[in-house]
Amino acid sequence: MRHSFHPSILREYDIRGTVGRTLGPDDARAVGRSFGTVVRRRGGSRVAVGYDGRISSPMLETALVEGITASGVDVVRIGLGPSPMLYFAATPAARALTPEVQGGVHVTGSHNPPDHNGFKMILEGAPFFGAGIIDLGRIADEGAFASGNGRVIEAEAQGNSIIDAYVDCLLGALDGIDKAALERLRIGWDAGNGAAGPVIAALTARMPGHHALLHANVDGHFPNHHPDPSVEKNLTDLRAAVVRGKLDFGLAFDGDGDRIGAVDAQGRILWADHLLAIYAQDVLQTLPQATIIADVKASSTLFERIAELGGRPLMWKTGHAPIKSKMKEIGAPLAGEMSGHMFFADRYFGYDDALYAAMRLIAATVRSETTLGAMRDVLPQRVATPELRFAVDEARKFAAVDEVARTLAAEGIGFNATDGVRVDTSEGWWLLRASNTQDMLVVRAESTTAEGLSRLLAEVDARLAAVGLSRE
Known part of the structure; x- marks a missing residue:
């Protein structure tokens, strides 16, 4: 049939x-x-x-x-x-x-x-x-x-038990890590009432240190907050718990446990490109000159940091499947995207696993002998938007990006077409791309100043208006 x-x-x-x-x-x-x-x-x-x-x-x-x-x-x-x-x-x-x-x-x-x-x-x-x-x-x-x-x-x-075998594998990320240092750590874990909750409970029960679990019961209504750690408001509970409990840092997960978010001891958010820079520093210690992949939404500071550490940065398409495929194609040991998907192929399987990423973050902070906040502060501070998403009809979203690209080309303005259009200017960069999972267009921009960021967004809005669209 x-x-x-x-x-x-x-x-x-x-x-x-x-x-x-x-x-x-x-x-x-x-x-x-x-x-x-x-x-x-x-x-x-x-x-x-x-x-x-x-x-x-x-x-x-x-x-x-x-x-x-x-x-x-x-x-x-x-x-x-x-x-x-x-x-x-x-x-x-x-x-x-x-x-x-x-x-x-x-x-x-x-x-x-x-x-x-x-x-x-x-x-x-x-x-x-x-x-x-x-x-x-x-x-x-x-x-x-x-x-x-x-x-x-x-x-x-x-x-x-699949869960037991999986937890055994996750714990392998801490092999060789000083147990006394792990004992001193105080970590918050926000499962967001998603499917990762039972695994987090089983995992932390076997780990040294103090672990504060939030919303670890599975509830498909998501009564506490939506399970997407790439959205700032969804990290409110975790930020408060970390500051209130004087925790070293906090970890957050999406509904199916393949996206990670993090906050430092002050409750400051570490976006995915911050995290990938930390992972890159750790991986490049043992794999110098390795190629590390990030998606087109990542900060320019990340690509600069990877090069500074001796790695080879590669910008690639957004999406867990394209990233995994590119990693396998070129043998990259590490990749990540701004949505919070992190991929490890050194000592792991190359797929996006937020729980394994959490374990590698714990290991990286212990090996660095410093705090997560200090590792974040090594990166130059830029002013950037989060992902700005707005609804566009499914039949229109890709066509609109193509129209903007044609206009840019006609005006002689260079852009990166790896995934949508990413335009570099003297003040920073802006990106317009179509979401592959929702009927939405995605905008992101970054600059060295707030004024520069406003000008970049004004340019994006003008480009959108020229094709009959608005972010409002």
Whole structure:
């Protein structure tokens, strides 16, 4: 039987929609059947499936599993957890619990609103995105599904715990770190009522030091704040807890545990490019001259800092799948993007895992023998906007960016077209790009002064007005 997806849900690097409007169990079943078909075409026979803490996730996971098994592919169910735990389940490190798994699908709405949900996929150790997702839509539209009777295997049925194995792996990031120094640390952890909460509780129970957990119970209504640590207001509870509790720093996570945020002892936010600079300093100690990737939204100070430390900075497209693919292509040990996705391929698997990133941040601060705030202050202070997002019709967002690019080219103004348009000026830079996960355009700008930043934003607004759009 053929199935047509709502055209808005097949995104560049995942599948995502609004439950009850553009996404439902029939779609989940078709995703499973199509993905299973691709797995079989590549000679595979088994995948792992997990889901996050959203209210709709169990329903969608059930339908997804039905679709995969109907294609003749076995499913290893790992249950509720963060997306990185699903990725971990598909690695050789988890083979005792998930034998012969060729890939995986996680049901998750990530950082999106509570009524959104979707699917992230990996296959043969690589992200499944772009042309792969288009192919899923084609298979479903044509009804070209493989058929069979796959089995369902519960990963916990043998009495072994995926969470325990995952936590064991995460703790490996602290190997060789001075235990006495770890004992002195006081850290806050805000799970945002997302799927990472149970793993954080299990992880911190086995770690030295004092750990204050916030919103660690899973609740798909997200009653305390929205789980997106790249948005300042979502860090209010963590900032207050760190200052009130005299903690060394605080860590925050998104709904499916693949984005990290952080604040220092004063409650100051460390944005993702601050964090990536700290990680770069740590990684380049053992891998000098390594290439380190950051997305087009990152500060110019980050790229300068990587070069200053002896590394090779590379600007690349925003998105967890493009970043992971580029890392694998060139053998980069570290990458990150402004949304809070951090990727480690030195001593880890190269995918975005905020919990592992948290452990590496702890290790980096101990190795540096200084505070997180002091490491932040090494970077030159620039004035920058956060990500400024505004709604634009799905059919319009990419076209608008293309129109701005054509105008810039016609005027002889140079720009970086890696992902959208990033324009350097004597006062800083500005960026305009289309979101791949939402019906939005994204603007970011950075300058050495507040006045310069205002002028950059005025230029962006003028460019938008010329194509009939406004950020208001």
